[in-house]
Amino acid sequence: MADYPVKEIQDRTPLEVARTTNMDFIAKHGRLGRVRTVPFGFTPGSDIAQVTIFGYDPKKYYTGRGPLEAANLGVELGEDDVAFRCNLITASQDKLRDYSAGHISSREAQILINSIDENLGTNRIKFYPGISYRHLMVIKDGVQEGLDKTSCKPPHDITGKVIAKNLPKGDGSAMLIGLMEESRRILEKHEINLVRLDLKENPANMIWLWGQGKKPNMESFSSKYGINGSVISAVDLIKGLGKILGLQVINVPGATGYYDTNYEGKAQAALKALERNDFVFVHLEAADEAGHNGDLREKITAIERFDQIIVGNILKAFKGKSNFRIMVLPDHATPVSLKTHVADPVPFGIFGQNIVARGFSEYSEKEALKSDLYFDKGDELMDYFIRKAE
Numbered sequence: 041m042a043d044y045p046v047k048e049i050q051d052r053t054p055l056e057v058a059r060t061t062n063m064d065f066i067a068k069h070g071r072l073g074r075v076r077t078v079p080f081g082f083t084p085g086s087d088i089a090q091v092t093i094f095g096y097d098p099k100k101y102y103t104g105r106g107p108l109e110a111a112n113l114g115v116e117l118g119e120d121d122v123a124f125r126c127n128l129i130t131a132s133q134d135k136l137r138d139y140s141a142g143h144i145s146s147r148e149a150q151i152l153i154n155s156i157d158e159n160l161g162t163n164r165i166k167f168y169p170g171i172s173y174r175h176l177m178v179i180k181d182g183v184q185e186g187l188d189k190t191s192c193k194p195p196h197d198i199t200g201k202v203i204a205k206n207l208p209k210g211d212g213s214a215m216l217i218g219l220m221e222e223s224r225r226i227l228e229k230h231e232i233n234l235v236r237l238d239l240k241e242n243p244a245n246m247i248w249l250w251g252q253g254k255k256p257n258m259e260s261f262s263s264k265y266g267i268n269g270s271v272i273s274a275v276d277l278i279k280g281l282g283k284i285l286g287l288q289v290i291n292v293p294g295a296t297g298y299y300d301t302n303y304e305g306k307a308q309a310a311l312k313a314l315e316r317n318d319f320v321f322v323h324l325e326a327a328d329e330a331g332h333n334g335d336l337r338e339k340i341t342a343i344e345r346f347d348q349i350i351v352g353n354i355l356k357a358f359k360g361k362s363n364f365r366i367m368v369l370p371d372h373a374t375p376v377s378l379k380t381h382v383a384d385p386v387p388f389g390i391f392g393q394n395i396v397a398r399g400f401s402e403y404s405e406k407e408a409l410k411s412d413l414y415f416d417k418g419d420e421l422m423d424y425f426i427r428k429a430e
């Protein structure tokens with residue numbers, strides 16, 4: 041949701057322009073503040089920012105996106121195992137053309153990954169199919185070869201660049217490069233890719249290994265905060281993080297992680313979850329996608345839908361009750377002018393039991409700057425919200 045002032049809308053931000061009566065209610069009757077969700081030195085992204093928001097210091101607990109996605113797929117990691125994100129990509133002779141192999145379908149991808157596993161898998165190396173171009177490779181006891189520390193580049197950062205210059209570097213890199221190169225031989229001639237070429241679709245002719253790490257040793261959410269709860273999200277790594285923290289992951293039909301997601305279904309699922317547990321975490325991705333697309337109109341629409349359908353329905357259900365608290369915040373900003381994530385602190389709003397109104401006028405970046413509440417160590421915010429806020 042967070043953004044920079046945009047010229048086309050008179051130097052206001054999408055949050056300032058969007059009609060957000062419910063988040064403004066939280067600002068007026070509660071309190072605003074700012075939080076740094078991406079510590080200095082980290083690449084801004086949901087993987088880091090979400091670990092922070094749940095109250096865990098990424099410096100201590102973030103080991104890579106691979107292990108979070110492994111948890112989502114239900115793949116158990118041993119203490120010394122290393123889990124890699126394994127993309128299916130499109131390579132030309134020497135360049136990386138498409139980090140997503142034309143957003144290949146899960147059905148086609150599954151056949152290709154199974155074929156990779158049959159050919160390159162060993163009793164130590166195993167490939168697991170995921171969704172579309174996003175898969176997993178686990179190396180048993182990979183820590184012993186330093187594979188958790190190998191420097192690997194995210195493929196979406198090197199589109200159009202020369203592959204040879206961007207291959208893994210450091211301990212264990214020779215083994216990873218070997219696997220990536222061998223994958224080309226297996227995939228290039230695969231029937232599925234011959235059909236994709238006929239249809240003028242990008243072939244999935246290589247794997248790309250990155251985002252690796254070992255199992256994170258995180259205390260469960262319930263033992264840390266003394267309450268139990270659920271996570272509602274369409275994004276694999278957030279669902280994986282929820283599982284690692286011992287939270288129940290609720291799958292909502294029609295939750296796509298895109299503009300067309302099932303807002304109403306997510307709101308209803310959240311309310312239903314609160315009948316069983318004390319805590320629910322609801323994540324909406326659409327505003328981030330609009331930011332990546334540089335689409336100001338869709339971003340404003342996504343914010344308005346989030347406000348009306350998610351925040352609005354939840355506030356309505358708790359109207360007249362005093363024994364609850366609600367917090368709203370983005371995990372990071374994705375300015376439409378930049379089309380990518382930035383690490384700037386983001387605004388949050390809290391409202392509910394024992395939280396005294398401080399006279400804020402609306403929920404926005406600018407209004408939050410007036411607050412004296414600022415968490416430079418973002419992982420302290422969740423504990424403040426649950427236990428200390430006043």
Ligand SMILES: [Zn+2]
Pocket residue numbers: 328329332374381
């Ligand atoms: Zn994003």
